[in-house]
Amino acid sequence: MRERNYTYAVARIRSLETKLLDNAQMERLANATTLSEALAYLGETEYGAVLANLKNPHQFEDALNQELNRVIRLVMSLSEDAPELRAFIYRYDIENIKKILKSESSTADRLSNLGQWSPSWLVETMAAERYAEFPSELAEAIIVARRLYKENGDVQEIDRILDQAYFEIGYHLLKNGISELFFKWWIAMIDLTNLRTFVRMRLIGLAFAEYQRFFINYGKLTLDQFQELWDQPDEKVLSWLGTTPYDNLASNGAEVLSSLTVLEREYDNYLTRMIADAKYISLGVEPLAGYLIAKEIECKTLRIILVGKVNNVSIIKLKERLRRAYA
Amino acid sequence: MELRVNPTRMELLRLKKRLKVAVRGHKLLKDKFDELMKNFMQLVNESRRLRQEVESALADSMQGFMMARAVMSREALEGAIAFPKVKAEITASVKNVMSIQVPAFQLVEPEYKGGIYPYGFAQTSGELDQAIRKLSDSLKSLIELAEVEKTVELLAAEIERTRRRVNALEYVMIPQLQEKIKFIVMKLDENERGNLTRLMKIKDIVRSTENS
Amino acid sequence: MEQWGINLAYAGIAVTVLFAGYGSALGVGLSGQAAAGVVTEDPGKFGKSVILAALPGTQGIYGFVIGMLMYMKIAGVDQLTVAQGLQYLIAGLPVGIVGWLSGIWQGRVVVAGMGILAKRPEESTKGIIYAGMVETYAILAFVISFFLVNNIR
Numbered sequence: 047m048r049e050r051n052y053t054y055a056v057a058r059i060r061s062l063e064t065k066l067l068d069n070a071q072m073e074r075l076a077n078a079t080t081l082s083e084a085l086a087y088l089g090e091t092e093y094g095a096v097l098a099n100l101k102n103p104h105q106f107e108d109a110l111n112q113e114l115n116r117v118i119r120l121v122m123s124l125s126e127d128a129p130e131l132r133a134f135i136y137r138y139d140i141e142n143i144k145k146i147l148k149s150e151s152s153t154a155d156r157l158s159n160l161g162q163w164s165p166s167w168l169v170e171t172m173a174a175e176r177y178a179e180f181p182s183e184l185a186e187a188i189i190v191a192r193r194l195y196k197e198n199g200d201v202q203e204i205d206r207i208l209d210q211a212y213f214e215i216g217y218h219l220l221k222n223g224i225s226e227l228f229f230k231w232w233i234a235m236i237d238l239t240n241l242r243t244f245v246r247m248r249l250i251g252l253a254f255a256e257y258q259r260f261f262i263n264y265g266k267l268t269l270d271q272f273q274e275l276w277d278q279p280d281e282k283v284l285s286w287l288g289t290t291p292y293d294n295l296a297s298n299g300a301e302v303l304s305s306l307t308v309l310e311r312e313y314d315n316y317l318t319r320m321i322a323d324a325k326y327i328s329l330g331v332e333p334l335a336g337y338l339i340a341k342e343i344e345c346k347t348l349r350i351i352l353v354g355k356v357n358n359v360s361i362i363k364l365k366e367r368l369r370r371a372y373a
Numbered sequence: 374m375e376l377r378v379n380p381t382r383m384e385l386l387r388l389k390k391r392l393k394v395a396v397r398g399h400k401l402l403k404d405k406f407d408e409l410m411k412n413f414m415q416l417v418n419e420s421r422r423l424r425q426e427v428e429s430a431l432a433d434s435m436q437g438f439m440m441a442r443a444v445m446s447r448e449a450l451e452g453a454i455a456f457p458k459v460k461a462e463i464t465a466s467v468k469n470v471m472s473i474q475v476p477a478f479q480l481v482e483p484e485y486k487g488g489i490y491p492y493g494f495a496q497t498s499g500e501l502d503q504a505i506r507k508l509s510d511s512l513k514s515l516i517e518l519a520e521v522e523k524t525v526e527l528l529a530a531e532i533e534r535t536r537r538r539v540n541a542l543e544y545v546m547i548p549q550l551q552e553k554i555k556f557i558v559m560k561l562d563e564n565e566r567g568n569l570t571r572l573m574k575i576k577d578i579v580r581s582t583e584n585s
Numbered sequence: 586m587e588q589w590g591i592n593l594a595y596a597g598i599a600v601t602v603l604f605a606g607y608g609s610a611l612g613v614g615l616s617g618q619a620a621a622g623v624v625t626e627d628p629g630k631f632g633k634s635v636i637l638a639a640l641p642g643t644q645g646i647y648g649f650v651i652g653m654l655m656y657m658k659i660a661g662v663d664q665l666t667v668a669q670g671l672q673y674l675i676a677g678l679p680v681g682i683v684g685w686l687s688g689i690w691q692g693r694v695v696v697a698g699m700g701i702l703a704k705r706p707e708e709s710t711k712g713i714i715y716a717g718m719v720e721t722y723a724i725l726a727f728v729i730s731f732f733l734v735n736n737i738r
Contacts, residue, residue, distance in 0.1 A: 054618040054621055056696070058622035060623065060704060061625070063703070107447055142452075145455065148452070149455060149456065156448070158448035200458060201457075201491045201492075205453075205492050205493025206493045208493070209495035242499065246499050246502055249502070250502060306502070306503070310498060328697035349444075350443040350444060354443060357439050359439070367440070
């Protein structure tokens with residue numbers, strides 16, 4: 047009865063969820079005229095603590111990272127390092143590993159500290175090639191990526207191999223995990239990622255053979271389906287999308303296939319909506335991950351707003367990119 | 374102005390020859406100047422057009438980067454674009470425009486194997502694609518602009534030099550030569566007249582002594 | 586053989602208190618953890634959380650009361666027939682078993698109720714009502730056990 051262990055954690059998360067920003071607050075932030083106004087408003091929320099010791103308003107990025115780091119550590123300790131949650135955090139590690147592989151001489155200070163492993167440990171382990179310390183799938187991916195990169199000097203290979211490894215590791219972790227919701231969520235993420243890559247590569251004008259290389263397995267949408275649609279016009283793809291579990295996306299009309307901004311917003315919204323089901327689970331690991339993902343998306347939305355404010359992006363353009371809130 | 378010149382016929386001939394050369398040179402330089410000016414104006418227009426084009430393309434691209442920057446975390450974005458996938462090569466050579474050495478750049482189109490994007494598609498934002506594409510598209514114009522702007526700069530220097538020469542010839546050299554020639558001619562005429570008077574005087578003296 | 590009657594009656598008391606107490610302890614354990622979680626983030630909610638957290642504790646009390654009742658009845662009697670002893674055992678079962686299960690389930694309802702308390706403190710009484718619905722069955726079992734015990738002669 048592992049789920050009983052999370053009683054305290056879930057109740058605590060429920061309390062924390064009340065402090066997440068809702069859609070109205072995000073709107074209000076987006077409507078702020080200047081960065082300092084937005085920051086002042088943000089200071090009244092849960093972010094007050096990290097914003098308080100901000101020396102320069104332009105360092106809000108550090109504050110957001112700090113907050114996210116705090117939440118990740120909190121959720122990880124509350125869940126007693128649940129393997130299911132690790133799947134969500136590996137993303138930051140993989141990002142770091144990619145960076146180290148690309149530059150070979152990366153120092154720890156340019157790496158993200160949000161991951162499972164500390165940057166300095168990563169740099170050291172990678173330098174010493176002690177891959178055995180990683181999960182076997184990741185170690186394998188690192189070796190392959192390094193070999194391919196050495197062979198043809200194409201940095202894209204590193205990303206390709208490691209991204210695939212990331213989804214694969216998560217898939218196996220969650221398949222054997224205790225949460226069906228996570229597993230479904232992960233598959234949805236794989237499908238949506240494939241869909242996004244599909245749209246992006248079509249917009250760029252690459253051949254299907256290229257897409258095949260970047261395709262991530264284990265999704266519900268198969269490569270054959272994408273192959274059939276590759277040369278079809280947008281309307282065809284859209285009507286097909288309406289028949290998949292992701293018909294929500296199709297309801298946005300053709301824009302979802304022509305504007306990556308819209309697609310990415312809907313991508314995040316779909317996943318948020320899906321994980322929001324965790325709110326109805328009273329005991330278990332799901333609410334923890336739900337909160338974690340909600341917080342990640344919240345930080346992303348805040349970054350969009352704040353970066354937009356720094357660069358005087360119009361409010362319309364900002365609102366186009368606002369993500370749906372979890373709360 | 375004091376003229377230091379030997380009022381000799383030799384000198385006069387020499388000066389006249391120089392004046393002829395100077396006038397001829399002036400005319401040639403003037404023609405060159407006009408031609409340069411014409412070229413220059415053309416290039417300036419061209420470079421203005423290119424600059425506007427490049428600037429708007431870069432601004433677009435920067436906007437794209439900014440949005441990508443907003444959607445992706447700093448670390449993720451840095452990782453994605455830290456290392457280029459394709460290398461662009463430029464060969465630089467020298468071109469001759471109106472006997473001015475101007476640079477000529479030739480962009481060697483790189484091989485776009487699998488696109489120009491140095492990152493994977495699963496973990497990066499699509500906003501980045503647009504930014505990178507625009508940046509990549511602007512490369513050609515950017516190099517063209519570099520070439521044109523440098524040419525304009527060199528041309529401007531040449532025009533400046535030519536104008537100085539034309540002016541020097543027109544307002545200093547030629548008037549001076551003319552002055553000198555005039556002076557020598559007058560001096561020679563004066564001498565001539567003096568000589569004539571002297572001869573007449575001598576003739577008078579000789580005649581009066583003959584008569585007395 | 587005459588000892589069997591009293592043994593069975595003791596077993597009845599044990600079963601009543603044991604199962605009901607076990608259920609309550611689990612329930613209160615669950616709800617206590619959840620309450621601690623809420624109070625960690627918001628100490629001001631302690632008062633309301635106590636009411637919720639204490640709810641699954643009632644089953645244990647019912648079990649205890651029935652157990653006491655049985656004990657009082659046996660205390661004055663020297664001899665019990667096997668049939669009487671069996672009656673005590675059976676009379677204890679409703680509150681024992683229902684108290685055990687309802688304690689656990691009430692604990693879970695209370696955990697969910699803590700979610701209400703965390704998110705909408707003004708609505709937390711509704712959480713108490715939901716938890717109270719589980720309580721009904723513990724009370725019904727208690728009442729039946731009570732009558733059964735009283736009816737033993």
